[in-house]
Amino acid sequence: MSGDILFLAHRLPFPPDRGDKIRSHNVLKALAQIAPVHVGCLAEDSGDFAYEHELAAIAASYCMPRRSKPLPLAGVEALARTEPVSLTAFRSDQLKSWVKQTLAEQDIAAIYVFSGQMGQYVPVDWSDNANGHLVVDLVDVDSAKFEAYARDGSGPRAWIDGREGRLLRAMESDLAVRANHTLLVSAEEAELLRSRVTGGADIRALRNGIDCVFYDPSDVKPLVEMSGEGPHFVFTGQMDYAPNIAAVTRFAGAILPAIRVQRPDAQFHIVGRAPTAAVVKLGDLPGVTVWGAVPDVRPFLASADVVVAPLTIARGVQNKVLEAMAMARCVLLSTEAATGIDAVDGQHFMIGESNAALISCALQLIENPAMRDAIGQAAREFVLNTMSWPAMMAELPALMGFDGKALCDAA
Structure with missing residues (x-):
């Protein structure tokens, strides 16, 4: 034709x-x-x-x-x-x-x-x-x-x-x-x-x-502002979108506090444009920072110990997850957020099916940096080979x- x-x-x-x-x-x-x-x-x-x-x-x-x-x-x-x-x-x-x-x-x-x-x-x-x-x-x-x-x-x-x-x-x-x-x-x-x-x-x-050339961790410098106390958990996304609002509210209100019982220095960073008033208010919680719109999400991903995606409503493939995987980050996500990505739980990312499971996985990843790095490297190899x-x-x-x-x- x-x-x-x-x-x-x-x-x-x-x-x-x-x-x-x-x-x-x-x-x-x-x-x-x-x-x-x-x-x-x-x-x-x-x-x-x-x-x-x-x-x-x-x-x-x-x-x-x-x-x-x-x-x-x-x-x-x-x-x-x-x-x-x-x-x-x-x-x-x-x-x-x-x-x-x-x-x-x-x-x-x-x-x-x-x-x-x-x-x-x-x-x-x-x-x-x-x-x-x-x-x-x-x-x-x-x-x-x-x-x-x-x-x-x-x-x-x-x-x-x-x-x-x-x-x-x-x-x-x-x-x-x-x-x-x-x-x-x-x-x-x-x-x-x-x-x-x-x-x-x-x-x-x-x-x-996913553009694996753009999302190449070797070309991105971590943020100086995130080089101090941690571990650092990062969420990226459009922050006036209802599923994203629900996800960060869930992590900041129900998951992070339990993590901070054992790791009081744990930090949660919400990165994305147009945060609603409810999202901005989350910045008042201990350990939570709301960044709003940023010129480039890659330095935030590069600075993350764990990228999180605890969505309860998720349609299709989550670009935020692919971007973090391409950046060789360990991603902790819900079952819903993993939909459409033919990766292996525990090898390319970690899935938590409940708040308790997400908390347990987060603490496990915090205490095992070698495990985080291995999952992150496997994640990048996965998207390089299958999802360009x-x-x-x-x-x-x-x-x-x-x-x-x-x-x-x-x-």
Whole structure:
């Protein structure tokens, strides 16, 4: 097949500094090696426009309107339309017009939809086009996440999350049936979606990779500020994201205090942009430091004795875990955070299935630096050998309908 590709993403894929943007960034780079790519995405704030030149450098053409609809307004509109809030929140008349014009004027052979919210921009008759190819990358099953929020919540918020989960589930099913291929970040997420889709659909995993050159511990100096008392536990992530908030609250409130009974010098560092007021408040607890946004997480990882990821709700593959593994750090994580990473507990990381287990593992790792180092080195070897981005993207040309095309052809 010949022709161009239309790539639609709910956020600008630059810079690749958070989970979804890391994946969209690397997918976009791979698509650009296959064919010219026309990119439609949304800017979240004025800061995104500082990276517009990077988008312009890779895209044959692009449209990036500012997403400015207030969430309460999106909620009212969603109620009126009986659709998910996350759909109305990412609706743009400007982007819709640009997509229509691009499909009319350019030789678009395939469309890659990144995140379910962007499926609304694909004409309903596109899948009826014998020459057109549609790939939908849901990344993970968002509807299941909102269903979990509803189960764990109460009052109006639980009702809102339950409604969002039901409507997203129907939208995900519809997109999967329309698409030539629907991609998820892990085999577990793919199987979950298959169990929820009514009608025939090709659903498969396209796993996340890791940039092992960027996350190379030999090129990173530890932080002077973390060279003193310790041991140091580090968590990285977007700190206005509910699962991350729950994870650091769990560690700071229920796990760290038990560790400090035996090791009063233990420190917990929360690293990531946009910490909520509740997260900032955790900095008042003994041994807890909230760093907020930092220019580079690698020095924090390099300074960690143990990187922790005690998530209770985790969809897909956790980039934070892969980054720490690539940095040869020993990662202590929950069963949920280990999902989608085919590593071995006790060899490449350590899993704790409960607070008590996490506390026990943490104390064991603190007292055994040789064990920590061995796990960290094995973790880096694992991601080097099995989870590089080029390896993960090798099937992309065939998935897009460009059979016989290798990514290196246009490199």
